[in-house]
Amino acid sequence: MRSVVYTKxxxxxxxxxxxxxxxxxxxxxxxxxxxxxxxxxxxWKARQGGTYGDDLPFPEVTPxxxxxxxxxxxxxxxxxxxxxxxxxxxxxxxxxxxxxxxxYTVVPASRAVxxxxxxxxxxxxxxxxxxxxxxxxxxxxxDGPSRLAPGALSGKTVLVAGGAGAVGHAAIQLARWAGxxxxxxxxxxxxAALATAAGAHHVVNYRDDDAAAQIRGVAPDGVDxxxxxxxxxxxxxxxxxxxxxxxxxxxxxxxxxxATLPVRPNMSVNARYQFLLLYTIGDEALTAAAEDVSxxxxxxxxxVGEDAGLPLLRFALxxxxxxxxxxxGDAVGKVLIDVAAG
Numbered sequence: 275m276r277s278v279v280y281t282k283x284x285x286x287x288x289x290x291x292x293x294x295x296x297x298x299x300x301x302x303x304x305x306x307x308x309x310x311x312x313x314x315x316x317x318w319k320a321r322q323g324g325t326y327g328d329d330l331p332f333p334e335v336t337p338x339x340x341x342x343x344x345x346x347x348x349x350x351x352x353x354x355x356x357x358x359x360x361x362x363x364x365x366x367x368x369x370x371x372x373x374x375x376x377x378y379t380v381v382p383a384s385r386a387v388x389x390x391x392x393x394x395x396x397x398x399x400x401x402x403x404x405x406x407x408x409x410x411x412x413x414x415x416x417d418g419p420s421r422l423a424p425g426a427l428s429g430k431t432v433l434v435a436g437g438a439g440a441v442g443h444a445a446i447q448l449a450r451w452a453g454x455x456x457x458x459x460x461x462x463x464x465x466a467a468l469a470t471a472a473g474a475h476h477v478v479n480y481r482d483d484d485a486a487a488q489i490r491g492v493a494p495d496g497v498d499x500x501x502x503x504x505x506x507x508x509x510x511x512x513x514x515x516x517x518x519x520x521x522x523x524x525x526x527x528x529x530x531x532x533a534t535l536p537v538r539p540n541m542s543v544n545a546r547y548q549f550l551l552l553y554t555i556g557d558e559a560l561t562a563a564a565e566d567v568s569x570x571x572x573x574x575x576x577x578v579g580e581d582a583g584l585p586l587l588r589f590a591l592x593x594x595x596x597x598x599x600x601x602x603g604d605a606v607g608k609v610l611i612d613v614a615a616g
Contacts, residue, residue: 277376278594279334283323286595286602289337297372297380299349304383306361311374311591311611312340312399314440315526318598320367332371337594338611339367341374342389342398352383361386362398364406364564368553374399375594377613384557387564390572396586400440400578400608401567407552408445409563411501411523412452414548418499418521419452422566424573428453431493433515435459436503437469437477440608441525443584444576445501446472448567451575454499457492459485459508465606472583486514496520496543504528505535505547513539521546584608 275296280288299305317337319325345359355361366381367373389398412432413419419426432449436442437458449456450473458469459480466477478488489497489511496517502508505522506529512522513536520543535547552560570576578584585607589597594611601609 275377286598289595291592296378299380301350303349303380304345304386305347305380306343307346308341308343308374308613309395310342310399311338313597313601313609314403318602336372336376338373338375340402342395360389362401364402393571404440405444405567406563407441407525410550414523415521422452426452430498431455432499433457433497434501438465443472446474447575468583489515506530506533518543523548
């Protein structure tokens with residue numbers, strides 16, 4: 275089979291396309307024929323050394339956590355999945371040497387989730403890291419739900435920072451599905467159009483001098499949940515618009531590893547700052563996210579494509595390096611790698 279691998283950390287030039295034997299699933303595992311592989315910032319950061327440092331945990335690594343395809347073989351003891359099932363994958367390369375940038379991959383059965391009928395492989399490959407991160411970000415409020423469903427966030431106002439990104443896009447869709455009023459901050463008219471297409475009720479350019487006033491105009495009592503991509507850049511704005519007992523769910527370090535928080539405004543509203551990383555949130559939270567994301571899919575939520583607010587940028591498997599570079603270069607949209615025909 276064709277597989278993209280790297281044997282040392284570095285820029286995208288360390289990626290190479292090779293031929294490898296098709297793997298066999300062990301007990302509790304399934305083999306999936308990958309149709310589409312999804313690329314996220316975590317993939318290039320891990321490849322570059324941000325996850326493992328200078329020493330890789332395996333002699334050879336195949337990148338990409340997310341993907342979608344068809345179950346091709348089932349290991350002993352697997353229930354609920356059969357050969358021929360269409361699935362989406364999450365955390366395929368977490369603690370394992372092989373991700374989805376190859377024609378076949380083996381994963382624990384729990385990381386292969388059935389795709390509802392009518393859901394495309396493109397949508398399936400766009401879930402994983404973005405949708406499950408968004409789910410966690412929306413379920414950390416001290417008075418909010420731990421699960422998402424229609425009505426779960428009724429009466430809540432959610433502010434999504436960076437609504438044109440993949441996590442922001444999923445957060446908008448999931449929050450609206452769950453009944454929240456959704457405000458998003460963006461930096462341009464083009465990104466405002468994407469966030470609106472995703473379902474945001476209100477868009478605000480965070481560069482406007484009156485951005486806080488615009489958000490307060492929508493939510494006079496403040497926003498309950500902030501899905502935050504860059505707290506170093508947005509700390510002042512967030513502190514101005516947070517509701518009493520509001521939570522700021524921080525899922526990325528865009529803008530740097532250090533932030534300065536204004537104490538008095540946060541103290542006065544009993545603010546909670548919740549950091550989150552998908553790989554360490556635990557099996558209970560992962561299972562809840564996978565189940566709720568699947569429910570949203572069955573309801574027709576989480577569409578992708580320009581009309582849905584998330585343009586698709588497509589690459590071939592032998593152009594995986596270019597796909598990684600596109601994500602690292604902050605390409606607007608979801609980067610997908612076409613591995614095989616569906």
